[in-house]
Amino acid sequence: MTPRQHALRVAALEALGKAVEAEYAKARKAAEPVFRVVRTVDGHPQQAVTLPDGSEIGMISIKDGSESVTVAESTLMAWFREHNPEAIEEYVITSAWSDAEIIAMVKACFPGTVRERIRPANREALLKELIDSGGKLIDEETGDTLLAEIEHHRPTGSFAFNGRGAKERREQIMAAWQAGELAGIELGALALPAAGDEADDREPETGARE
Numbered sequence: 001m002t003p004r005q006h007a008l009r010v011a012a013l014e015a016l017g018k019a020v021e022a023e024y025a026k027a028r029k030a031a032e033p034v035f036r037v038v039r040t041v042d043g044h045p046q047q048a049v050t051l052p053d054g055s056e057i058g059m060i061s062i063k064d065g066s067e068s069v070t071v072a073e074s075t076l077m078a079w080f081r082e083h084n085p086e087a088i089e090e091y092v093i094t095s096a097w098s099d100a101e102i103i104a105m106v107k108a109c110f111p112g113t114v115r116e117r118i119r120p121a122n123r124e125a126l127l128k129e130l131i132d133s134g135g136k137l138i139d140e141e142t143g144d145t146l147l148a149e150i151e152h153h154r155p156t157g158s159f160a161f162n163g164r165g166a167k168e169r170r171e172q173i174m175a176a177w178q179a180g181e182l183a184g185i186e187l188g189a190l191a192l193p194a195a196g197d198e199a200d201d202r203e204p205e206t207g208a209r210e
Helices: 003-040 073-083 094-098 100-109 120-132 166-178
Strands: 046-050 056-062 067-070 088-092 114-118 136-138 145-147 149-152
Touching (some): 073 120, 073 145, 088 094, 088 100, 120 136
Antiparallel strands (some): 067 149
């Protein structure tokens, strides 16, 4: 290949790469509402991926709905302070770090810049306990009760497409795409003519082209 051909090849593949990224994002967004129905209405957690000839080449895993916990921060802090004080840590508010002196003597000289927060790992573990217990947690030693509101969210249609045999699967898809067998799928700028379609209806040119 000549330098000019290499340059065009790089530019073409860069453009195609951007087109692929854009079309892939659009495809995932368009698929989510459909997969939401598959999960919530049909009750199927997966969707098979098949080529036009019926060959199964992969599986889409449709994520289940999530759960969230609503509990006042002050309530949560009070619970940890009473039952697991080691989970509370002090931290310096962000605005304080603009002063070099504070870095060295933050707590001794500037106590007003120090706050408390629950360590993320402890927070996550407790919230999971609340979800598993239906929003009610009882300390076995003291009998204290922590209540929270649990909200169950319906599946959104979000999904994962990984699985084994990715290299072979991609080779099969590329072969089907290049053969024009994916014409029935909306591929946007990446669409190729269907198999058997004429690529060019113009009369063939005669003679050599410079």
